[in-house]
Amino acid sequence: MKIVVTGASGYVGQNIVPILRDQCDKLILVGRSPDKLGKIFPDLECCTLEELSSVAHGFDRLVHLAVLNNNMKGTEAEFHKVNAELTYQTARVAEACEIKTFYNISSVHVLDEQNQSLYAKSKRAAVELLEDLESIEIINIYLPFVRGAEWIGKLAFLCNLPSFVAKPVESCLLALKPSVKMERIADFILQPQSDQNFVILSEGQTQNLAYRIIKRGLDLLFAVAVIGLLWWALLIIWALVRFGSQGPGIFAQERVGRYGTTFTCYKFRTMQQGTVQAGTHEVSQASVTPIGRFLRGTKLDELPQVWNILKNEISLIGPRPGLPVQKDLFASRQAWGVFDIKPGISGLAQVNDIDMSNPDKLARWDARYLALQSLVLDVKIILATVRGGGQGDKVK
Structure with a gap:
């Protein structure tokens, strides 16, 4: 050489x-x-x-x-x-x-x-x-x-x-x-x-015990705070969803998480009952319920995932978990090593308006988060989400 x-x-x-x-x-x-x-x-x-x-x-x-x-x-x-x-x-x-x-x-x-x-x-x-x-x-x-x-x-x-x-x-x-x-x-x-x-080129944080402990602590603090302080809001949202259109208030769906394993992800239902199981970008606008549009825009539909946080299946910040049927996204994320970390409620790709309609581009942004992962970046993503970034995948 x-x-x-x-x-x-x-x-x-x-x-x-x-x-x-x-x-x-x-x-x-x-x-x-x-x-x-x-x-x-x-x-x-x-x-x-x-x-x-x-x-x-x-x-x-x-x-x-x-x-x-x-x-x-x-x-x-x-x-x-x-x-x-x-x-x-x-x-x-x-x-x-x-x-x-x-x-x-x-x-x-x-x-x-x-x-x-x-x-x-x-x-x-x-x-x-x-x-x-x-x-x-x-x-x-x-x-x-x-x-x-x-x-x-x-x-x-x-x-x-x-x-x-x-x-x-x-x-x-x-x-x-x-x-x-x-x-x-x-x-x-x-x-x-x-x-x-x-x-x-980065060492990442997967081997940094301090980062993992602090990040897990912040996840648990968020989950406990939502349940302890906003339980009444969760009940109100559930009632609005449950009686606003036909179907359950909570929507359970299989998602692909860390190491490529599947888990059940919980959200407030924002789609009409019977909507096809596919990426949001493949679903028509007509499938979204009236209350669902508001919930998706404010990301309040994601709040039931505090249960997934408590079960250590998901984190507050990380790549959004995809569906098992999204084979192209699965292959791209696997190639970029994205499955080495837990998925999240919000992520770097989402606050930069990258959704699941372009699997390879999304996987590359997820890999960017994997490389740049840090407490400072996580806080920036949280603040960007609160300010309105990452308002959910765009429907068809």
Whole structure:
């Protein structure tokens, strides 16, 4: 494996280069100042972008880390020149060198279209420019908080704590935001690639005990609060549904949950009795009852699922559970690893107006939540839901 790395003098570069150096046949570093790079990595070959064509023809990978970050000063034009134009220029040089794969490294903040920082806007512009290249494989990698071998900055104090104290504190801190280890990034770069050109690298939260405990605690607190404080509202809604149209007040339906197993999901009935068992997008508007339209718009129809929360079948936040008959959605979610987590009453896809009418797109957004899962994100989704986001799948 022969690899080129740009921007190796930054934090990620200085930590990932030693890992790559030990596992590849040849490694070349590219920068505006090869002498500066040479002082950091005296045992590696360094050159400018203009010199790359003469030393890296036919290499396997180019990892592009050169960037102007938000913590750096610059105008919008300067950010665009470095983060968009230089990225595109570097990819063109790599293409001319017949390098097989170009890795465009960005922060996950770029994925948030509402993030209008100079960094995010310029990195999104780079992705658009790279779409014009056809003779080189482009893989856009999005990274959350990157963890090196040791904690640095404000978290450096963790290195001096006893292990039995540091580990729980680390787990709690990592529960707040997604993170990825340097080794994980290096392993991805070194391994054979699939046909995915969009990748979020993250450790996730499935192995974080602190996150699981806190999330479960919040789920139970929500369920108990709904039952204890809103029992009277539940009775009123049940009565309105039960006597507003023919059929039961509570609708029980088989759904696909964690690990692909089925469970019985409970909701206030919003459809006419006898409506076909299918995805909501396949059901006509006429099937929705008058009270059902209001309940779906306010998500009050989901409140009976507090029983599913108590049974640990569902969470407050997670991918919405699909029906067993939705085979395409099941296959897409299985391929993206979405079934590794519990489904939820509301989710990232829903508050971004992604419903079950496009199974693969929904599964990709569910996978995005799996990668970016954190307590901060869960709170943001809850607030977005309260403000009216995720108002249920759209009917046909």
